[in-house]
Amino acid sequence: MTDIAHTIAPLPSPEILSRIEADADAAVARAFTGLAADYFVQTRNRAGRVSTQHTPAGLAARFDEPLPRDGQSIDTIVSRIRSDILPDCNHLYHPRYVGHQIAGPLPAAVWMESVTAALNQSVAVFEMSPVGTVLEHRVISWMCQLAGFPDGSAGTLTTGGTEATFTALLAARGVAIPDAWMNGIGSDPPVLLCGEHTHYAVTRAGAELGLGMRNVLAIRSRDLKMDPVALREALSELGRAGRRVMAVVATAGSTATGSFDDLDAIASICDQYGVWLHIDAAHGGSALFSEVHREKLRGIQRARSIAWDPHKMMLLPSQAGMILVRDHHDLDSAFSQRAPYLFNQSEGERVWDQGTRSFICSRRADVFKLWVALQRYGTDGLAELYDYFCALTHQMWEAIAERPDFEAMHEPECNILCFRYVGDRARGDEALDMVNRELRERYNLSGEGWITGTNLHGRRVLRVTMMNPRTTSADVSDILDGLAAVGRTL
Numbered sequence: 156m157t158d159i160a161h162t163i164a165p166l167p168s169p170e171i172l173s174r175i176e177a178d179a180d181a182a183v184a185r186a187f188t189g190l191a192a193d194y195f196v197q198t199r200n201r202a203g204r205v206s207t208q209h210t211p212a213g214l215a216a217r218f219d220e221p222l223p224r225d226g227q228s229i230d231t232i233v234s235r236i237r238s239d240i241l242p243d244c245n246h247l248y249h250p251r252y253v254g255h256q257i258a259g260p261l262p263a264a265v266w267m268e269s270v271t272a273a274l275n276q277s278v279a280v281f282e283m284s285p286v287g288t289v290l291e292h293r294v295i296s297w298m299c300q301l302a303g304f305p306d307g308s309a310g311t312l313t314t315g316g317t318e319a320t321f322t323a324l325l326a327a328r329g330v331a332i333p334d335a336w337m338n339g340i341g342s343d344p345p346v347l348l349c350g351e352h353t354h355y356a357v358t359r360a361g362a363e364l365g366l367g368m369r370n371v372l373a374i375r376s377r378d379l380k381m382d383p384v385a386l387r388e389a390l391s392e393l394g395r396a397g398r399r400v401m402a403v404v405a406t407a408g409s410t411a412t413g414s415f416d417d418l419d420a421i422a423s424i425c426d427q428y429g430v431w432l433h434i435d436a437a438h439g440g441s442a443l444f445s446e447v448h449r450e451k452l453r454g455i456q457r458a459r460s461i462a463w464d465p466h467k468m469m470l471l472p473s474q475a476g477m478i479l480v481r482d483h484h485d486l487d488s489a490f491s492q493r494a495p496y497l498f499n500q501s502e503g504e505r506v507w508d509q510g511t512r513s514f515i516c517s518r519r520a521d522v523f524k525l526w527v528a529l530q531r532y533g534t535d536g537l538a539e540l541y542d543y544f545c546a547l548t549h550q551m552w553e554a555i556a557e558r559p560d561f562e563a564m565h566e567p568e569c570n571i572l573c574f575r576y577v578g579d580r581a582r583g584d585e586a587l588d589m590v591n592r593e594l595r596e597r598y599n600l601s602g603e604g605w606i607t608g609t610n611l612h613g614r615r616v617l618r619v620t621m622m623n624p625r626t627t628s629a630d631v632s633d634i635l636d637g638l639a640a641v642g643r644t645l
């Protein structure tokens with residue numbers, strides 16, 4: 156027998172251990188949450204800039220320092236967050252931030268984030284997240300009921316609409332090409348149909364799934380929505396040509412203009428041709444809460460899969476997306492993966508483990524903040540906010556109609572509006588494209604407000620998204636006045 160030399164692992168130094176223990180104290184927690192609470196209050200007061208005036212290089216210079224070898228005091232770090240990080244972030248909670256579709260998040264959901272991180276449950280499998288898994292099933296089933304899906308529907312939380320749509324289309328690929336998981340998609344890939352104004356997540360998924368971009372076909376729009384007549388024509392033409400169609404993707408709340416496709420009409424056509432209908436309701440799904448706006452989603456229950464982002468119009472901090480499927484078998488078979496060290500359910504048992512239905516292995520329990528938001532604000536509260544954002548956007552559209560110096564590109568269907576500055580109307584379209592591009596940049600740099608822009612009908616336009624409960628009609632007037640003031644200098 157040989158002697159085995161037992162090495163004794165040296166303990167971490169008392170310094171690092173005591174630092175970790177001290178940091179677990181509630182006083183330290185308050186130092187961090189205090190930063191966020193101060194941020195909420197200061198933006199409520201409309202104090203400070205909406206966003207930074209610094210260039211990327213300017214900001215990079217602030218952090219140009221060697222990788223730290225020794226730790227520092229919490230006080231030093233907290234004060235650095237206060238001085239170096241907070242002031243130059245985008246202040247989404249500022250009432251005049253009306254830019255991208257990202258929320259000034261609901262505070263209760265924000266506070267829950269630290270609890271979620273502390274618990275660090277991975278919702279891949281029940282054994283790693285007993286309550287997280289069960290809650291995810293609970294919340295998903297509420298959402299399926301809201302969408303009008305029958306018993307046997309299912310879903311999972313995702314990192315967002317991109318992952319939700321990718322997962323849905325992977326499931327659709329499994330149905331269109333049952334042996335694709337084993338053998339690949341072969342030399343005659345099916346076609347994916349989507350709207351002209353679809354999110355790039357859809358077209359990109361087509362490429363990622365191996366169809367090739369040239370097999371992702373855009374159906375032309377009428378009034379910024381997928382034209383059902385064009386869809387029917389495309390399906391019958393593809394049928395005549397002997398081409399298989401993997402799925403049709405309709406959009407409920409398009410990114411550029413917030414337009415809702417006619418889901419009922421599209422569902423009828425998909426039924427007739429036996430095609431998988433996926434609805435990208437990343438933005439507009441939350442209209443389901445609203446008595447006033449639910450009608451825009453008429454027919455959503457006829458989808459085979461739905462993408463719906465709680466981190467959009469449910470005002471959750473990122474990330475929080477969802478995929479819902481009408482029949483759980485579709486999601487169960489999307490990933491035909493076996494991993495015996497993780498998934499070990501026997502046939503016929505209810506599948507609690509969500510990892511079999513997801514792209515991701517280790518996954519945050521984002522369901523906790525979603526559940527907290529629902530408990531705290533209720534669906535009526537969320538509906539009230541949704542209705543308010545839409546009403547405020549409509550009001551902006553009306554204000555624009557009364558002003559000679561602006562022109563709206565469409566009547567808003569939800570909380571997104573595209574418009575442009577036209578000044579004294581003496582300039583042509585080309586010149587106005589340049590003016591509007593420059594206008595947005597200068598206005599955002601002013602720190603007064605923050606808007607986005609996009610291309611619509613080949614023209615450069617300004618774009619706003621209202622999703623901050625603190626934005627008022629006075630802010631809307633200020634934004635238009637502020638933009639006009641910059642516009643007059645161009």
Ligand SMILES: *Cc1c(COP(=O)(O)O)cnc(C)c1O
Pocket residue numbers: 256314315316317318354356406407408409410435436437438464467476
């Ligand atoms: C935001 C959005 C997406 C992408 O979702 P992420 O959550 O950003 O991944 C897709 N489609 C639509 C219509 C969206 O509004």
